[in-house]
Amino acid sequence: MKQGSLLLVDDDRHLLESMTEWLRDQGYYVDAVLGCADALAQLKRRTYDLLLIDVRLQDGDGFDLLEQVLRTYPDAQIMLMTGYGDADAAIEAVRAGACDYLTKPLIDEELLLAIERSLTQRQVLEENAELRRELNKQFATGHIVGQDPQMRRLFEMIQSVADTRATILVTGESGTGKSMIARAIHRHSSRSAKPFIEVACGALHENLLESELFGHVQGSFTGAISDKTGKFMQADGGTIFLDEVGTSSPAMQVKLLRVLQELEFEQVGGDKTFHVDVRVILATNENLAEAVAAGRFRQDLYYRINVINLELPALRQRKGDIPLLAQTFLDQVREDTNRPITGFSDDALAALEIYSWPGNIRELQNVVERAVLLGKSELITAADLPRDILGRASYMVPRAGNMTLKEALEEPERQIIHEVLEANNWNRNATADSLGVNRTTLYKKMKKLGLEDREYAG
Numbered sequence: 001m002k003q004g005s006l007l008l009v010d011d012d013r014h015l016l017e018s019m020t021e022w023l024r025d026q027g028y029y030v031d032a033v034l035g036c037a038d039a040l041a042q043l044k045r046r047t048y049d050l051l052l053i054d055v056r057l058q059d060g061d062g063f064d065l066l067e068q069v070l071r072t073y074p075d076a077q078i079m080l081m082t083g084y085g086d087a088d089a090a091i092e093a094v095r096a097g098a099c100d101y102l103t104k105p106l107i108d109e110e111l112l113l114a115i116e117r118s119l120t121q122r123q124v125l126e127e128n129a130e131l132r133r134e135l136n137k138q139f140a141t142g143h144i145v146g147q148d149p150q151m152r153r154l155f156e157m158i159q160s161v162a163d164t165r166a167t168i169l170v171t172g173e174s175g176t177g178k179s180m181i182a183r184a185i186h187r188h189s190s191r192s193a194k195p196f197i198e199v200a201c202g203a204l205h206e207n208l209l210e211s212e213l214f215g216h217v218q219g220s221f222t223g224a225i226s227d228k229t230g231k232f233m234q235a236d237g238g239t240i241f242l243d244e245v246g247t248s249s250p251a252m253q254v255k256l257l258r259v260l261q262e263l264e265f266e267q268v269g270g271d272k273t274f275h276v277d278v279r280v281i282l283a284t285n286e287n288l289a290e291a292v293a294a295g296r297f298r299q300d301l302y303y304r305i306n307v308i309n310l311e312l313p314a315l316r317q318r319k320g321d322i323p324l325l326a327q328t329f330l331d332q333v334r335e336d337t338n339r340p341i342t343g344f345s346d347d348a349l350a351a352l353e354i355y356s357w358p359g360n361i362r363e364l365q366n367v368v369e370r371a372v373l374l375g376k377s378e379l380i381t382a383a384d385l386p387r388d389i390l391g392r393a394s395y396m397v398p399r400a401g402n403m404t405l406k407e408a409l410e411e412p413e414r415q416i417i418h419e420v421l422e423a424n425n426w427n428r429n430a431t432a433d434s435l436g437v438n439r440t441t442l443y444k445k446m447k448k449l450g451l452e453d454r455e456y457a458g
């Protein structure tokens with residue numbers, strides 16, 4: 001049997017029976033009904049790859065049935081058939097959602113070709129939908145890597161707030177992934193099919209930023225040679241992400257407060273008020289509470305944007321995630337460059353874990369990319385890492401003599417873990433949380449460093 005199930009709807013019983021028999025001979029699964037009510041009842045019992053519906057039915061109209069089916073089953077593939085076809089009716093059918101429009105009497109070869117074309121189209125649509133689902137996974141929390149307890153709590157918050165209308169403030173140091181968090185929120189929301197618009201507020205002068213956000217009318221300033229649609233209008237129905245909002249001027253803060261409260265604005269040089277439906281996510285690496293106290297940031301705007309605060313930890317606060325992040329970045333670069341590097345040596349991982357990462361995740365990604373491109377063997381070694389990372393690591397360990405870097409790094413790591421275990425009365429769960437690592441990582445390190453038995457660890 002061919003890959004395809006069909007539902008025929010026609011009140012001409014003789015034609016219906018002959019079409020059903022012929023299509024079954026061609027290898028299709030076919031059910032047949034005489035009218036609208038029977039068709040709707042049949043659709044509740046099973047789904048079909050394609051519906052072939054006559055326009056004129058005794059208990060209704062094929063166009064009406066088309067509308068009812070698509071309202072309940074929006075992905076249905078529907079072909080209309082009529083004995084009174086014309087070009088205007090065909091256009092109307094396609095506009096109403098039909099995938100094709102056939103005129104009776106139906107010619108066998110043309111009917112088969114139309115059915116196969118419609119089924120192929122359905123397959124393409126299903127493949128595209130699956131691709132969109134995979135992309136949604138990829139660009140939602142699936143690519144925000146982390147097993148650290150702080151990150152797991154952050155993932156849970158994203159899931160909780162994504163589909164609300166609340167304004168969200170994402171805070172954290174530069175390079176911690178604030179833009180990725182904003183995109184994850186958008187992808188998990190009901191607005192995911194609508195635009196996600198990102199604006200780097202700190203990269204634009206105040207006058208340019210106002211035009212960028214709200215648009216301008218022709219002639220409103222030198223160089224405004226035509227009307228421009230602003231980012232808020234482009235994001236209508238979706239999400240706008242305002243990065244580095246702490247850099248905005250006092251005058252811009254007033255305008256932002258109004259658009260956040262009323263979702264209304266005017267273009268630069270214009271007097272027409274526009275209303276938009278947007279979800280606003282903002283981000284900053286500044287301490288806005290301190291900026292408010294210093295008079296650099298409006299208090300009312302701060303309270304307005306700080307409805308929900310998602311604070312991203314610095315990478316040095318989640319060191320247990322460094323091996324996982326490093327491997328993720330390595331896999332990405334390897335896929336793009338086809339390099340034969342598969343992982344990291346122990347001394348390379350030790351150096352990465354002890355480094356303080358002032359540039360956070362962005363810096364780690366750049367370091368891994370550099371190491372992959374310059375590496376000569378299957379594993380990235382400490383020799384493939386930048387000197388400043390090895391230099392920072394060497395400041396934190398005693399001179400190693402003939403020891404490897406891995407061996408030299410193990411002793412201070414052992415001391416740190418031992419001290420935190422003692423402080424937590426050897427409660428491993430509390431120790432893992434204090435160190436910012438997951439419990440599995442802590443257990444492995446304790447075993448490797450001889451800290452499994454409290455009696456022999458001191």
